[in-house]
Amino acid sequence: MMDSETAAIATAVVPYVAATVGAYGAAVVDRLQDAAADASVGMGGRLLRRLLRRHESAPAVRAAAVDLAEDPADEDRLAALRLQIRKALASDPNLAADVAQMLEQAGVRVTASGERSIAAQTISGVAVTGNGAQVTR
Template sequence: MDAEIVTLVDAAGPYLTAALTAYGVGVLGRAEDAAVDATADVGRRILDSVWRRRGGQGRTELEAAVGDAAEAPDDADAAAALRQQIKRALREDRQLLAELLVLLPARSTVSATASGERAIAAQHITTAISGDNATLRP
């Protein structure tokens, strides 16, 4: 289950960054804001869910990590400390994991790579012609 936690926290990273950029240190006290983009709002909702499920000490630690990360957005250590707080919350509250998974948009694991002259790459393909003087017959 720890691999699932790591995967979730990694996937949440861009949303957390967007929320901290949009809301700053006040992210934990903010309500949904229609003027903020969807990515930032998902990050805010993640942080709010974690904060609501923590006790007094856990909330204090999360607030400190959010403050540090918001004040120093380019500080990898501050971002790592915030991720660590979220991982700790997820390890202590398995129901929170399910709650946060619902908040994250579905991730596609499909990748397509095309290399070389006339190479074609696609997730779904109906017809592809890659060549000179090709004829397509019905």
């Protein structure tokens, strides 16, 4: 089950991974295989590398990252990556704990509590909770 805490962690991870994918393009996955990549790919690379170590979800996360590399500004591709990360975290509590710890060590603290709560480091669009909400642009 994907609870609000898992969603919040995934939301916090995506900007780091997206920045790394944007910087290195489709080759980012190959670059992560290099043991010396830590310094050059930064936090996003370390997070993506940890996510890719979960064999069950690695193909979907990898595909979403490579797809995002084709057009890093595409919100749909970004959402697809966030969804795959969220699914991976929801499927593996140990992975979620590891990623949350990595974020905390980097100074990112994410807390979502209560029904319909939203927790995010950055919200770059409309965030709505509640019944009957309408957004007009």
